[in-house]
Amino acid sequence: MTGLTRPPSPDDAFAGAATANGFAPAPTYFDQPVLKRPHWGWNVVTYLFLGGIMGGSSIVAALAHEKSSPSERKLVSNAKMTSLVLAAACPLVLISHLGRPERFLNMMRIVKLKSPMSLGVWGLVIFSGVAGASVIEDMIDNGRLPRWMRIMVPPGAHVMQALLGGFIGGYTGVLISATAVPLWAKGKRHVPAFSVASGIAGACALQSLLLHHEDDTAAHKLEKFELAAASIELLLLLDFKRHAGPYGKPMYEGERGARFKSLTLGLGLAFPISVNALRLILKPRGSVARGMTIVTSLCALFGGYILRDTLIEAGKGSAGDPHAAFAQPE
Amino acid sequence: MSGFFTDTTLCIGCKACEVACKQWNELPSDGFEFSGNSYDNTRALSGTTWRHVSFVEQMEAPQPRWLMMSDVCKHCTHAGCLEACPTGAIIRNEFDNVYIQPDICNGCGYCVPSCPFGVVDLIESLSNPLHQTVDYNTDALREDRIGKTALQTHGGVAGKCTLCYDRQKLGQVPACAKACPTESIQFGDVDELRERARRRVEQLAGRGVTATLYGVDEDTSVGDLNAFFLLTDRPEAYNLPPKPVLPSTHQPAGYLAGALAAAALSLIGFAIFREAE
Numbered sequence: 001m002t003g004l005t006r007p008p009s010p011d012d013a014f015a016g017a018a019t020a021n022g023f024a025p026a027p028t029y030f031d032q033p034v035l036k037r038p039h040w041g042w043n044v045v046t047y048l049f050l051g052g053i054m055g056g057s058s059i060v061a062a063l064a065h066e067k068s069s070p071s072e073r074k075l076v077s078n079a080k081m082t083s084l085v086l087a088a089a090c091p092l093v094l095i096s097h098l099g100r101p102e103r104f105l106n107m108m109r110i111v112k113l114k115s116p117m118s119l120g121v122w123g124l125v126i127f128s129g130v131a132g133a134s135v136i137e138d139m140i141d142n143g144r145l146p147r148w149m150r151i152m153v154p155p156g157a158h159v160m161q162a163l164l165g166g167f168i169g170g171y172t173g174v175l176i177s178a179t180a181v182p183l184w185a186k187g188k189r190h191v192p193a194f195s196v197a198s199g200i201a202g203a204c205a206l207q208s209l210l211l212h213h214e215d216d217t218a219a220h221k222l223e224k225f226e227l228a229a230a231s232i233e234l235l236l237l238l239d240f241k242r243h244a245g246p247y248g249k250p251m252y253e254g255e256r257g258a259r260f261k262s263l264t265l266g267l268g269l270a271f272p273i274s275v276n277a278l279r280l281i282l283k284p285r286g287s288v289a290r291g292m293t294i295v296t297s298l299c300a301l302f303g304g305y306i307l308r309d310t311l312i313e314a315g316k317g318s319a320g321d322p323h324a325a326f327a328q329p330e
Numbered sequence: 331m332s333g334f335f336t337d338t339t340l341c342i343g344c345k346a347c348e349v350a351c352k353q354w355n356e357l358p359s360d361g362f363e364f365s366g367n368s369y370d371n372t373r374a375l376s377g378t379t380w381r382h383v384s385f386v387e388q389m390e391a392p393q394p395r396w397l398m399m400s401d402v403c404k405h406c407t408h409a410g411c412l413e414a415c416p417t418g419a420i421i422r423n424e425f426d427n428v429y430i431q432p433d434i435c436n437g438c439g440y441c442v443p444s445c446p447f448g449v450v451d452l453i454e455s456l457s458n459p460l461h462q463t464v465d466y467n468t469d470a471l472r473e474d475r476i477g478k479t480a481l482q483t484h485g486g487v488a489g490k491c492t493l494c495y496d497r498q499k500l501g502q503v504p505a506c507a508k509a510c511p512t513e514s515i516q517f518g519d520v521d522e523l524r525e526r527a528r529r530r531v532e533q534l535a536g537r538g539v540t541a542t543l544y545g546v547d548e549d550t551s552v553g554d555l556n557a558f559f560l561l562t563d564r565p566e567a568y569n570l571p572p573k574p575v576l577p578s579t580h581q582p583a584g585y586l587a588g589a590l591a592a593a594a595l596s597l598i599g600f601a602i603f604r605e606a607e
Binding site: 027028029030032033034035036037038039040059060063064067072097098099103104106107109110112114115116117118121162166169170171173174175177178179180181184185188189190191192193194195196197200221224225228229232236315319322325326327328329330 | 365366367368370373374384386410413414415416417418419434435436437438439440442443444445446447448449450451452566567568569570571572573574575577578579580581583584585586587588589590591592594595596598599600602603605
């Protein structure tokens with residue numbers, strides 16, 4: 001008896017496939033999962049989404065730093081403030097996952113290089129401090145805080161913040177792929193890379209939304225940067241489908257896959273990419289341009305959230321598939 | 331270095347190990363539910379089930395057989411859960427066993443998908459109505475048995491076999507091994523157990539039974555298992571992964587790919603923001 005039969009699910013990627021060690025199709029143990037499903041829900045999905053935008057915003061702020069046009073200076077202020085607000089929000093989201101605030105303190109007992117979660121918590125803590133210093137620096141530059149407060153700002157704070165931001169955008173991908181979940185493990189290169197790209201694309205979309213200025217310089221640059229980041233993200237996600245093969249089924253097929261394809265790949269990536277590419281040629285102005293920005297940015301942000309949600313939920317599906325777990329990716 | 335040698339050829343499926351484990355560690359019941367999976371209504375290891383007897387029915391084989399195995403945490407040489415744990419709650423204790431300190435665990439859940447064997451799991455809240463009928467002394471999970479444990483609070487912590495850390499400290503044999511009536515579960519020094527296991531494989535070969543050791547002389551990234559098994563079928567039949575992979579081995583490639591993506595996009599961004607309009 002090779003286990004009870006149940007209706008085929010798109011999560012059962014390996015059903016009927018021959019095993020690598022030459023045996024006939026491996027019997028499962030009553031179709032019981034080999035691996036335990038991750039317990040991560042909406043809070044972790046939200047953290048992945050917000051953390052990516054937070055890291056991306058700090059990179060945008062560093063790129064536009066010391067630029068002269070009024071809109072770019074506005075962009076820098078916005079991006080720094082966004083980073084700080086998100087740096088305050090992220091621990092709250094993580095605490096909502098842990099249950100009680102003091103549980104977060106346990107994360108700070110040790111520094112563990114082998115654990116991406118430990119490194120990430122420390123990255124987040126240091127990032128919060130630097131993000132605060134950056135906002136102070138910006139307020140001094142805008143004359144809203146006295147000059148002596150510059151002693152609280154370390155030199156090159158914006159560069160340090162961008163480096164930490166890049167780390168925070170990417171470490172979540174490493175954290176997810178450094179598990180036994182077959183889909184995630186298979187994406188050990190793709191998941192961190194598209195997490196970074198998605199964080200930057202999301203940050204550009206959010207900053208475009210927040211930026212309304214008569215001078216369009218920053219807006220145009222943001223559009224181009226978003227175009228680049230979203231294109232790379234889309235290419236990585238399409239390449240991951242090819243690379244993952246049967247491991248990718250829980251993410252790219254079935255009902256979840258259809259939702260992912262339409263909402264993330266279509267609405268969240270292909271649509272904003274096409275519109276932004278058209279804008280490079282047509283160069284619309286005024287309320288038409290603003291309207292397009294609002295629509296494409298909201299779509300991009302929504303698609304980014306669905307990407308994180310799909311990744312986590314598909315991971316649960318993948319962990320539940322004993323055939324995939326028998327063929328754990330190296 | 332202590333561990334288990336579980337010889338599945340001796341297992342009679344009595345589940346005394348499951349019961350002894352639950353009793354000694356004061357773990358709550360799993361409820362009464364029929365799985366339909368042969369005589370296995372436990373289904374799998376969990377945060378509150380640290381021994382699990384599986385019943386593998388092979389009725390269409392030339393000689394129909396019924397394989398039984400008492401599964402347990404493998405206490406890996408290179409443990410995925412231990413490496414993943416961000417709080418340091420999961421430690422390697424003085425007996426070289428992988429142990430979760432319940433008062434330090436904060437329930438982040440990262441160890442759960444980091445175990446390539448699917449052993450460790452979060453313990454659901456003990457306010458589950460099923461558990462309220464019995465007054466469980468959850469202090470038992472805490473080494474010193476004093477004060478409120480993490481288990482008594484909502485949200486839960488991770489749980490798995492402690493290899494009866496408390497019993498070992500008193501020089502006693504873990505509850506499951508003590509209760510096993512056929513010595514299918516043997517406890518002792520791992521090196522000695524491995525020698526015994528190799529002799530057992532030869533002995534069985536002499537009787538015409540093909541047996542292999544799972545978790546001994548492995549070239550996998552998790553290394554040898556301090557709780558290893560003697561099997562008479564391939565590992566998949568017992569729901570064991572044939573080639574478990576240590577999750578942290580994915581990290582270098584991941585950090586590199588993330589850094590490359592960030593660097594490439596920063597360069598593109600630098601070029602875009604540098605141009606004057």
